[in-house]
Amino acid sequence: MWRYSSAVDDEEFGALxxxxxxxxxxxxxxxxxxxxxxxxxSETFEVVWRKRDEFxxxxxxxxxxxxxxxxxxxxxxxxxxxxxxxxxRFAQDWTVEPVTDDTSHSVLDSxxxxxxxxxxxxxxxxxxxxxxxxxxPPSQAAAVLGISTSAFTTRVSRLRQRLxxxxxxxxxxxxxxxxxxxxxxx
Numbered sequence: 001m002w003r004y005s006s007a008v009d010d011e012e013f014g015a016l017x018x019x020x021x022x023x024x025x026x027x028x029x030x031x032x033x034x035x036x037x038x039x040x041x042s043e044t045f046e047v048v049w050r051k052r053d054e055f056x057x058x059x060x061x062x063x064x065x066x067x068x069x070x071x072x073x074x075x076x077x078x079x080x081x082x083x084x085x086x087x088x089r090f091a092q093d094w095t096v097e098p099v100t101d102d103t104s105h106s107v108l109d110s111x112x113x114x115x116x117x118x119x120x121x122x123x124x125x126x127x128x129x130x131x132x133x134x135x136x137p138p139s140q141a142a143a144v145l146g147i148s149t150s151a152f153t154t155r156v157s158r159l160r161q162r163l164x165x166x167x168x169x170x171x172x173x174x175x176x177x178x179x180x181x182x183x184x185x186x
Contacts, residue, residue: 007053017045020063024070027129031074032081040077044070064140067130071144116166124159131156 008016024044028037047069056065120128130141131152142152 008055013049013052016048016062016066020066021045023063023134024066026133027067027070028074028077030129030133031125032077036077040070040073043073047073061140061143063134063136064143067134067136067144071126116163119166120162124162127155127159131159 021041025034025037025041028040028044031037032040044066048066055062117125117128127145130136130144134141134144136144138152139149142149145152145155147155
C-alpha cells in the first residue's frame with residue numbers, strides 16, 4: 001500500500017474526476033448497464049477520494065489505478081446481481097441495456113458486433129474493454145490487467161484473431177477497433 005505525506009489536493013482530484021468520469025462510466029456501462037454504471041462511477045471516485053493519500057507516485061499511473069478501482073466496483077456489482085439473480089425474485093435485473101454514450105468510440109454499435117462480443121469470455125471482454133476503449137498506452141493498460149506489457153500486446157493480438165474467427169464463423173462482419181488503437185497497441 002502506498003502512503004505519502006501529501007495527499008492529492010481538491011484541484012488535482014477534480015481534474016482527475018473530470019478526465020476519467022466518462023471513460024469509467026463507459027467501461028462500467030458495457031459491463032453492468034448505464035444506470036448501474038452511474039453508481040459504479042460514484043463509488044469508484046468515493047474510494048479514490050478516501051485513498052487520496054495512497055495515489056501512485058507517478059501521475060501517469062493514476063488513470064490505471066482509478067480503472068483498477070472501477071474494475072473492482074464492477075465486479076462487486078456483478079456479484080450483487082448474481083446473488084439477487086439466484087434469489088429468483090430479481091431475475092429481470094439480469095438484463096443489460098445497450099450503451100449509446102459515444103458512438104464514435106463504440107465498437108459495439110451494431111447488433112452483429114454485439115453478437116460477437118457476447119461470444120467472448122469475461123476475461124476476453126475485459127481485455128477488449130481495456131485495449132480498445134481506454135486512452136491508455138500499452139504499459140498502463142497492462143498495469144490495469146496486472147500483466148506485463150508484452151503479455152498485454154500478445155493477448156490483444158490473440159483477441160484480434162479470436163474476433164476474426166468469430167466473425168468468420170458467424171458470417172458477421174467483425175468489429176473494427178478505433179483507428180489509432182491499432183498503432184498504439186502494436
